Amino acid sequence: MADPFLSIRHVEKSFGTTRVVQDFNLDVEAGEFVSFLGPSGCGKTTVLRMVAGFEEPSSGNIVVAGKDITRLRPNQRNIGMVFQAYALFPNLTVAQNIGFGLKVAGASRADIDRRVTEMLALISLPQMADRYPYQLSGGQQQRVALARALAPKPKLLLLDEPLSALDAKVRVSLREEIRTIQKELGITTVFVTHDQEEALSISDRIAVMYGGKAEQVGTPFEIYNRPATKFVANFVGTLNVLEGTVADAAAGTVVVDRQQLSLKGKLDGSRPGEALSLALRPEAVALGRRADSDASLSGRIADVHFLGSVIRIRIGIGDRIVSLDMFNNSSAPPPAVGEPAEISFSSKDVLVLH
Amino acid sequence: MKANRIWSWIFLALGILYFALPLIGTLEFSLKLRRGAYSLDAYWVVLGDPRFQQTFLYSVMMALATIVVGVLLVVPTAYWVRLKLPGWRPFMEFITLLPLVIPPIVIVFGYIRLYNTSSWLPLTGSAMGTNILLMFGYVVLALPYMYRAVDTGLRAIDVATLTEAAQSLGAGWVTILSRVILPNVAVAVLSGAFLTFAIVIGEFVMAALLSRPAFGPYMQLLGANRAYEPAALAVIAFAITWGCMALIQVVSRFAPKTPEQPH
Ligand SMILES: Nc1ncnc2c1ncn2[C@@H]1O[C@H](COP(=O)(O)OP(=O)(O)O)[C@@H](O)[C@H]1O
Ligand SMILES: [Mg+2]
Numbered sequence: 001m002a003d004p005f006l007s008i009r010h011v012e013k014s015f016g017t018t019r020v021v022q023d024f025n026l027d028v029e030a031g032e033f034v035s036f037l038g039p040s041g042c043g044k045t046t047v048l049r050m051v052a053g054f055e056e057p058s059s060g061n062i063v064v065a066g067k068d069i070t071r072l073r074p075n076q077r078n079i080g081m082v083f084q085a086y087a088l089f090p091n092l093t094v095a096q097n098i099g100f101g102l103k104v105a106g107a108s109r110a111d112i113d114r115r116v117t118e119m120l121a122l123i124s125l126p127q128m129a130d131r132y133p134y135q136l137s138g139g140q141q142q143r144v145a146l147a148r149a150l151a152p153k154p155k156l157l158l159l160d161e162p163l164s165a166l167d168a169k170v171r172v173s174l175r176e177e178i179r180t181i182q183k184e185l186g187i188t189t190v191f192v193t194h195d196q197e198e199a200l201s202i203s204d205r206i207a208v209m210y211g212g213k214a215e216q217v218g219t220p221f222e223i224y225n226r227p228a229t230k231f232v233a234n235f236v237g238t239l240n241v242l243e244g245t246v247a248d249a250a251a252g253t254v255v256v257d258r259q260q261l262s263l264k265g266k267l268d269g270s271r272p273g274e275a276l277s278l279a280l281r282p283e284a285v286a287l288g289r290r291a292d293s294d295a296s297l298s299g300r301i302a303d304v305h306f307l308g309s310v311i312r313i314r315i316g317i318g319d320r321i322v323s324l325d326m327f328n329n330s331s332a333p334p335p336a337v338g339e340p341a342e343i344s345f346s347s348k349d350v351l352v353l354h
Numbered sequence: 355m356k357a358n359r360i361w362s363w364i365f366l367a368l369g370i371l372y373f374a375l376p377l378i379g380t381l382e383f384s385l386k387l388r389r390g391a392y393s394l395d396a397y398w399v400v401l402g403d404p405r406f407q408q409t410f411l412y413s414v415m416m417a418l419a420t421i422v423v424g425v426l427l428v429v430p431t432a433y434w435v436r437l438k439l440p441g442w443r444p445f446m447e448f449i450t451l452l453p454l455v456i457p458p459i460v461i462v463f464g465y466i467r468l469y470n471t472s473s474w475l476p477l478t479g480s481a482m483g484t485n486i487l488l489m490f491g492y493v494v495l496a497l498p499y500m501y502r503a504v505d506t507g508l509r510a511i512d513v514a515t516l517t518e519a520a521q522s523l524g525a526g527w528v529t530i531l532s533r534v535i536l537p538n539v540a541v542a543v544l545s546g547a548f549l550t551f552a553i554v555i556g557e558f559v560m561a562a563l564l565s566r567p568a569f570g571p572y573m574q575l576l577g578a579n580r581a582y583e584p585a586a587l588a589v590i591a592f593a594i595t596w597g598c599m600a601l602i603q604v605v606s607r608f609a610p611k612t613p614e615q616p617h
Contacts, residue, residue, distance in 0.1 A: 054518055074521040081522040087515040091537040091610035100533075101523035134611040141613060145519075152523060 003066060005030035005188050006051070006156060011060035013046050013212075021046050021212045024060070028205075031186040033179065035199040038209035039235065044192045047209075048158050051190065053077050064155055080149030080187075082159040086141040088133040094144050095120070095129040101152035119147035122181060139170040146178065150185065157182070157189040163198065175202050196236050200224060208232045230277065230353040239279045240322040241353070242297075246274045252347075254278065257318030261295050263347045277353040284349035285324040287313060287335070293344035297322075301339045315341050377592065384585035396586035405572055406587075413561075413569035416485070417554035420492040421547045424500045427493065429543065432504045433535050436513050450501040453494050458559040461491060466563070484564050491560045496550040503549070507542025508535075510612055541609040548598035555594055 004027035013021040021043045028034050036044040049055040051062055053074030061070040069077055088097050098119050099112040107115075120126045123143040133141055142162055149157060159178070163171040179202040182189050193199050199206050200220040207217045208231075216228040227233035234241075244254040244261065249272060252264035256278065263278075270276065289296055299317035311334050315322045322343060326334075335341060387395040400406055435446050453461070465487055469477035477483035513535070520530045536543070561568035573591065577584040 052518075052522055054521070074518070075524045075526055077522075078524070079522060081519065083515050083519065085512060085515050086613070087512065087519040088613065089516065089519070089534055089538070090511065090612045091534075091540075100520070100525075104520075104524045104529055132611065132613075134613040136613065148519075148523070 004028055005032075005065060006190070007063040008047070008051065009061050009063065011047065011050060011057045011062065013043075013050060013055060014058045019058075019212060021050075021057075024212070024214055026207055026214060026217060028188055028190065030188055033182050033189045033191065033202065033204045035191045035193055035203040035206045036209055037193055037196060037199040037206050037236070040194055042209045043212040044194075044209055045160055046212075048160050048190060048192050051156070052079055052081050052158055078152065078154050079156045079158060080152070080154035082142070082145050082149050082157070082162045084161040084164050086133070086138070086145045086165075088141055088145055088148070090133055092132075093129065094125070094131050094133070094136070097133070097144055098147045098151050100148060105152060115151055119151050122150070122184075123147045123177075137170075138166050139174055142166065142174060143177070146181070150181075150187070155188070157187050159189070159191045161192055161194070163193070164195075171198075178202070200236070208235060210235070224281075227351065233279050233351055233353055238282050238323060239351075240282065240285065240320075240324075242278045242280070242317065242320050242322070244276045244278050246270045246272050246276060248272060256297060257299075257320070259297055261297070261347070263295070263350055263352070266347065266350060266352050279351040279353055280322065280345055280349060282312070282323045282325050285322060285343050285345045287315075287324060287326060287341060287343060289342055290344050293346050295347045295350070296342055296344040298340065298342045301335050301337050301341050304334050304337060306334065315343055317343075377589075380585045380588050384582060384589050387582040396582040397590070400576075400583050400586050400590065405567075409567050409569045409572035410555075412567050413555050413557075416489055416492060416568065417551045419489050420496060420554050421550050423489060424493045424496055424550055425543055425547070428497070428500045428504050428546070429536060429539065430531060432501060432508055433513065433531065436505070436508050437517060446501070450497050454498050458491070458495060458557075459563070461494060462560045462563045465491060478564070484566060488560055488564050488566050488568075491564075492550070492554050492557065495557065495560070496546070496553050499549040499553070500546040503542045503546035504539055507539030511538050538610055541606050544605045545602040548602050552595045552598045556591060 006026075006028040008024055008026045011021060011024045012019065024043075024047055026034070036047065038044055046055060050057050053069070053072060053076075057070060061068050063069070064077075064079075089100065092100065095116045098116045102112045102115055116129070117126070120129055123146060125140060125143060125147075128136065128140065128144075133144070136144065142165075146159075146162070162178070163175055166174065175198055178191075191199075191203065200223070203220055205217060205219055206223050207214045208223060209215065210231045216223060216232045218226075218228075223232060224237055227236060233239055242256050244256040246267060247253040247255050247260065249267045249270040252262050252267050254261045254263055254267070254276065261278075267276075286293065297317050299315045299322070301313065302316040302321055303314035305312040305314075306328075309328050310325050311328055312323055312325050313334065315324070324343065384396050385392040385394070387393060387399070431446075435442050466478060467473075469475055469483075469487055471479040477487045516534055516538075517530055520534045525533070555569055556573075557568070558570035558574055562571045562574070573584070573587050576587055
């Protein structure tokens with residue numbers, strides 16, 4: 001395997017006595033799109049700012065294209081950055097903003113003009129060259145900021161919650177656009193977000209962060225379907241968590257709300273009487289008994305939310321609630337609240353969280 | 355409610371009268387050099403006086419030098435304090451307010467003690483040295499206005515993020531200050547500059563005690579020796595100050611507009 005393009009090795013960062021990033025490790029391949037996903041305050045921005053050079057790691061190092069850049073000043077790194085607050089220069093036009101990096105680098109007027117035109121086409125705003133930032137919408141400003149970051153052909157593109165300030169519609173369309181542009185240019189990209197849907201939908205890989213550490217690094221498919229820790233399981237996607245007690249580890253039997261469940265092969269190493277959390281994605285649970293399911297529990301309908309094409313049903317099992325989604329079916333009305341109900345699922349879809 | 359409004363108007367009128375009557379009186383008096391008729395004679399006398407031209411030119415040059423030095427001192431300082439030392443802002447506020455509290459005469463005596471001909475830096479020993487000293491004195495006098503103007507200008511932009519954006523595009527400190535920060539606080543700097551100009555043109559104490567041929571001492575000299583001309587001079591000085599204020603209003607229309615910030 002080739003050396004990774006960006007390598008963050010054992011990076012730590014403390015502000016005063018608080019350690020906000022601890023032993024952070026990540027390798028990013030050339031052309032890869034990696035997201036940092038985690039709740040607010042978990043250190044995503046701090047790691048990104050260390051890559052950009054705005055913060056100096058307390059220890060560890062950062063290597064880009066085989067070169068250790070840990071102590072390099074931000075203006076010597078040639079790393080493009082897009083901020084949540086857009087941060088366009090208010091006194092410059094769109095074209096001048098995009099050309100800023102090239103002008104600083106001493107490019108000729110003709111080269112700058114050519115590149116600016118190219119970038120304006122890339123972000124589909126060719127007619128906006130002479131506008132000022134205050135004349136643009138938030139989404140347009142952020143596209144210009146993206147073009148500005150990309151114009152000097154940086155080695156790496158960093159985006160810190162670039163979509164958080166935009167309204168929902170623009171947020172979705174712009175994230176697709178960012179991904180398309182990233183693929184087109186093949187630029188290695190790190191994207192910070194606290195929005196799991198955003199991270200899942202556009203990333204090659206995701207680093208889920210919590211408390212200054214990378215809890216798990218993997219493809220969206222792996223992160224969603226095989227969360228490595230309880231935190232990842234809870235943070236990514238909706239999860240139904242049931243509390244169970246091990247009855248017989250070898251046979252795989254667990255007691256949940258006085259009902260027996262068989263989870264063969266999932267309880268290796270557990271002791272009888274041990275308390276476990278069993279997690280299930282809503283889409284892994286079906287209402288009623290189904291032929292392909294080998295596990296079932298009974299409870300009562302607690303809530304029915306009609307969401308249009310999908311109906312989200314919440315079922316009380318003991319003192320726990322399990323959500324599941326079913327497609328709307330015009331010939332079968334949803335169950336009524338308070339009715340007894342049975343849920344079924346496949347035991348291989350159960351995540352056992354110790 | 356209604357009575358309230360009437361009183362507001364009465365007080366406004368009294369205020370205007372208090373302010374305007376001496377001006378009107380001065381203006382009227384300045385026009386009476388020629389017996390029995392209004393004329394601009396006093397103005398022609400003043401404007402035609404070579405000492406007027408020399409001292410005025412001297413003070414204009416001093417004002418320009420003061421503005422340049424003041425901007426070079428204040429913009430990077432205010433920028434740096436906002437960016438890196440936000441904890442120091444109250445301290446900076448205090449320092450920059452000192453010139454309003456310490457009388458210029460104290461400052462200038464301090465200068466004369468520190469920089470006299472037998473000191474380690476004998477600035478007062480030469481005309482150029484004294485000019486430089488006076489210019490720095492003016493920078494100090496203008497500091498409260500210049501610093502506040504620039505600091506307010508900086509508050510309108512996201513200094514930290516704009517700096518980082520520029521850095522990530524390869525810009526060093528000089529580029530950031532000259533191409534990003536200064537243009538975005540240009541209007542604030544200009545209003546500080548016009549205030550500085552007005553202060554320097556009318557300053558008397560420092561120029562007189564350092565015996566430089568400035569406009570302030572000339573006004574005083576004329577006032578002590580003539581009758582109508584000082585009134586004309588006062589009107590001219592007022593016109594200059596007001597011209598500066600009007601220019602502040604005009605340039606503030608050309609401020610780069612800050613786009614709406616996301617919250
Ligand atoms: N300059 C700083 N000084 C002190 N603490 C900081 C500084 N920057 C960030 N922190 C702290 O570090 C932690 C992680 O912050 P950050 O990286 O911004 O989180 P995120 O981007 O994931 O929301 C937070 O608790 C924050 O308060
Ligand atoms: Mg952040």
